[in-house]
Amino acid sequence: MTPNDESASHLDDLGDSELNVRRAAILEAVVSQYIGTAEPVGSSHVATAPGVRVSSATVRSEMVALEREGYLVQPHTSAGRIPTDKGYRFFVDHLTTPGVLGPVQRRQVSRFFEQVHGEIETVLERASGLLSELTSYAAVVVGPSHETSTIRSVQLVGLSPLHALIVVVLSDGAVEKRTIDLDAEVGDEVLAATGAFLSAHLLGQTMAGPWTAPASGTRAVDGLVAAALRALDSMGGDIESDQVFVGGPARLAESFEAVETVRSVLSILEQQLVVVSLLRDVLDRGLSVAIGTEHGYEPLSSCAVVVAPVTVDGHDLGAVGLLGPTRMDYERTMAAAHVVGERLGERLAGGHDGRH
Amino acid sequence: MTPNDESASHLDDLGDSELNVRRAAILEAVVSQYIGTAEPVGSSHVATAPGVRVSSATVRSEMVALEREGYLVQPHTSAGRIPTDKGYRFFVDHLTTPGVLGPVQRRQVSRFFEQVHGEIETVLERASGLLSELTSYAAVVVGPSHETSTIRSVQLVGLSPLHALIVVVLSDGAVEKRTIDLDAEVGDEVLAATGAFLSAHLLGQTMAGPWTAPASGTRAVDGLVAAALRALDSMGGDIESDQVFVGGPARLAESFEAVETVRSVLSILEQQLVVVSLLRDVLDRGLSVAIGTEHGYEPLSSCAVVVAPVTVDGHDLGAVGLLGPTRMDYERTMAAAHVVGERLGERLAGGHDGRH
DNA sequence: TCTGGCACTCGGTAAACTTGAGTGCCAAGC
DNA sequence: GCTTGGCACTCAAGTTTACCGAGTGCCAGA
Numbered sequence: 171m172t173p174n175d176e177s178a179s180h181l182d183d184l185g186d187s188e189l190n191v192r193r194a195a196i197l198e199a200v201v202s203q204y205i206g207t208a209e210p211v212g213s214s215h216v217a218t219a220p221g222v223r224v225s226s227a228t229v230r231s232e233m234v235a236l237e238r239e240g241y242l243v244q245p246h247t248s249a250g251r252i253p254t255d256k257g258y259r260f261f262v263d264h265l266t267t268p269g270v271l272g273p274v275q276r277r278q279v280s281r282f283f284e285q286v287h288g289e290i291e292t293v294l295e296r297a298s299g300l301l302s303e304l305t306s307y308a309a310v311v312v313g314p315s316h317e318t319s320t321i322r323s324v325q326l327v328g329l330s331p332l333h334a335l336i337v338v339v340l341s342d343g344a345v346e347k348r349t350i351d352l353d354a355e356v357g358d359e360v361l362a363a364t365g366a367f368l369s370a371h372l373l374g375q376t377m378a379g380p381w382t383a384p385a386s387g388t389r390a391v392d393g394l395v396a397a398a399l400r401a402l403d404s405m406g407g408d409i410e411s412d413q414v415f416v417g418g419p420a421r422l423a424e425s426f427e428a429v430e431t432v433r434s435v436l437s438i439l440e441q442q443l444v445v446v447s448l449l450r451d452v453l454d455r456g457l458s459v460a461i462g463t464e465h466g467y468e469p470l471s472s473c474a475v476v477v478a479p480v481t482v483d484g485h486d487l488g489a490v491g492l493l494g495p496t497r498m499d500y501e502r503t504m505a506a507a508h509v510v511g512e513r514l515g516e517r518l519a520g521g522h523d524g525r526h
Numbered sequence: 527m528t529p530n531d532e533s534a535s536h537l538d539d540l541g542d543s544e545l546n547v548r549r550a551a552i553l554e555a556v557v558s559q560y561i562g563t564a565e566p567v568g569s570s571h572v573a574t575a576p577g578v579r580v581s582s583a584t585v586r587s588e589m590v591a592l593e594r595e596g597y598l599v600q601p602h603t604s605a606g607r608i609p610t611d612k613g614y615r616f617f618v619d620h621l622t623t624p625g626v627l628g629p630v631q632r633r634q635v636s637r638f639f640e641q642v643h644g645e646i647e648t649v650l651e652r653a654s655g656l657l658s659e660l661t662s663y664a665a666v667v668v669g670p671s672h673e674t675s676t677i678r679s680v681q682l683v684g685l686s687p688l689h690a691l692i693v694v695v696l697s698d699g700a701v702e703k704r705t706i707d708l709d710a711e712v713g714d715e716v717l718a719a720t721g722a723f724l725s726a727h728l729l730g731q732t733m734a735g736p737w738t739a740p741a742s743g744t745r746a747v748d749g750l751v752a753a754a755l756r757a758l759d760s761m762g763g764d765i766e767s768d769q770v771f772v773g774g775p776a777r778l779a780e781s782f783e784a785v786e787t788v789r790s791v792l793s794i795l796e797q798q799l800v801v802v803s804l805l806r807d808v809l810d811r812g813l814s815v816a817i818g819t820e821h822g823y824e825p826l827s828s829c830a831v832v833v834a835p836v837t838v839d840g841h842d843l844g845a846v847g848l849l850g851p852t853r854m855d856y857e858r859t860m861a862a863a864h865v866v867g868e869r870l871g872e873r874l875a876g877g878h879d880g881r882h
Numbered sequence: 883t884c885t886g887g888c889a890c891t892c893g894g895t896a897a898a899c900t901t902g903a904g905t906g907c908c909a910a911g912c
Numbered sequence: 913g914c915t916t917g918g919c920a921c922t923c924a925a926g927t928t929t930a931c932c933g934a935g936t937g938c939c940a941g942a
Contacts, residue, residue: 213935214935225884227887228885244935245893248890249893288760289705325695329697343689345693422792427785429784429788430779439776568904580915581917583907583918586906586907604905605922606904891936893935896929898928899926900928902923907920909917910918
């Protein structure tokens with residue numbers, strides 16, 4: 171007398187991620203319609219969807235089962251259904267088409283990578299803008315950290331009688347600087363000599379330290395060397411931290427109705443460290459999408475995060491991410507992240523790190 | 527039979543910015559109450575305010591006059607009054623107390639400037655955070671442009687066989703870099719020599735160009751020099767543009783109810799050039815506050831902008847700005863901008879530009 | 883097992899009404 | 913001649929009531 175229950179329990183045996191073909195079709199219809207309209211989806215709408223060839227009554231009973239299994243919820247009795255995070259997850263995991271950009275956007279990407287030029291930082295920054303334009307969501311681009319890069323050059327430049335600048339060039343093209351207070355006036359020649367001395371000695375080392383202070387010539391130089399090493403030491407932190415670029419944060423205000431949500435998401439984006447570890451966490455788990463609470467960051471529980479790695483020769487050099495509402499257009503967004511991430515990788519590979 | 531009209535026309539003769547003492551007191555009461563409550567202010571509330579010793583009926587007739595003169599508006603009949611931009615302007619111009627920070631915030635500022643250290647960029651960035659924390663509005667800090675700085679050093683560093691980096695150090699401590707594609711392999715010594723050669727030749731010049739290409743030794747070096755000069759050329763733009771740091775953009779979502787307002791203000795903040803010229807415009811007009819449409823930027827018409835210059839020896843080296851709703855707490859905000867701007871100026875003066 | 887039918891639910895909208903803060907005006911008073 | 917208390921009036925916001933319709937759950941029949 172309870173055919174639904176029986177069939178449901180039968181289907182439950184298939185395991186969580188496996189659904190009846192029909193149920194899957196219904197779930198997919200609900201999700202895609204909800205993504206489009208942002209309105210709870212009723213059974214009759216689903217019944218008219220392509221791929222679902224049953225009456226609304228049947229859809230209803232299936233939806234009861236889907237709700238029991240946690241894929242859908244009703245905002246209130248006598249309303250249509252809305253996907254849960256689990257529902258979105260199923261939808262995303264079962265996207266048949268690999269996701270393709272529209273022709274306009276495709277050309278936009280091509281044009282971008284044809285025209286963009288300049289230093290990596292510039293490229294990454296502008297790429298974050300591109301991503302956010304492509305998707306109309308907020309975008310994040312994380313560039314490679316300089317942790318493993320080695321020192322290519324150390325230079326000391328005098329700025330004023332009692333101030334000098336230490337400039338370090340790394341093998342990946344990054345440049346870091348630090349001001350040094352001098353105890354006494356030092357001639358340009360001494361500065362240059364000390365720079366050359368340090369350069370020769372530290373060449374090839376990473377910025378990790380600890381710094382060996384090689385005994386050198388005069389006492390004045392030794393003091394200078396010590397100060398330089400202290401400066402190098404303080405660079406460590408900056409060097410470790412990855413470069414983060416946020417594109418189109420204003421789009422968050424388009425994505426979310428509640429101003430409070432906008433605020434909390436914005437303040438997450440202000441914390442670069444959090445952003446980096448968020449993307450890294452998601453990638454490490456082998457995901458390309460984190461929906462709702464899957465990533466474990468409370469304030470982002472109403473968001474979905476789409477991530478794609480930027481790889482060169484199989485090494486992760488960074489990541490791109492997109493931040494939108496859970497009812498985002500996953501297909502297009504994932505396509506955008508994927509394409510831009512990939513082309514960024516090619517771009518980085520084509521850089522000075524060894525095209526030849 | 528129309529005493530109000532007569533007295534009003536009499537008062538109008540005093541000119542726009544001069545109001546009856548009583549009217550001024552009433553206007554001030556309306557503004558400050560509205561700033562506090564965000565609710566239209568009724569006559570009876572004003573009548574009980576300190577400094578206003580008349581009945582609500584009198585307040586009412588004065589408010590009619592204030593409305594006729596454009597200082598107040600009624601959102602609708604039978605509602606209290608709200609200040610217009612002109613009303614806020616009068617309020618700001620007639621602030622008696624010069625504006626003082628609370629003891630807590632004062633200590634916060636002191637602690638900040640005691641503790642903060644590192645490069646200018648870091649200091650400016652963190653200062654924008656400080657400002658936004660102090661006021662709970664979004665903050666902007668514009669640092670000095672490098673336009674007038676002169677070249678202190680030019681260095682060429684090899685990164686890979688066919689790529690080199692040109693690193694330019696300016697007299698104010700700024701460092702700019704650019705990648706150079708090499709036509710053929712060049713030894714480190716040649717690179718270093720070319721760098722030294724350029725360095726000697728360009729020393730003391732500003733980044734404005736145009737670059738003279740001094741005839742040098744070998745042909746290989748000449749090609750390298752040409753490439754370096756092209757790179758220097760492309761630095762021009764970057765060098766001109768000032769450094770802009772935005773602090774606490776998330777606070778915008780606290781300041782404004784309408785999500786659309788948040789969006790439009792955020793997208794303004796994304797455009798650094800606009801931000802810079804906004805601040806500069808306001809400062810150039812000798813203002814410290816721009817209310818509503820006074821600054822002429824449409825999307826910010828529901829904002830007030832508080833600005834303070836960062837000066838060293840009378841020279842404007844930058845500016846700090848705060849962005850909030852027109853009903854912001856002008857007194858505290860102006861105080862915060864003033865104090866932080868001033869102390870930033872001292873800090874910059876204490877830098878390498880010549881403490882001694 | 884599916885489907886059409888039917889009673890039921892309930893959010894959302896609209897209309898009618900009430901409330902109260904606030905106004906404008908006026909006549910009396912200082 | 914200002915100022916003030918009084919009074920009638922206005923209108924946004926809240927409350928109540930009613931209604932509509934999308935949508936559901938259940939059931940009996942095919």
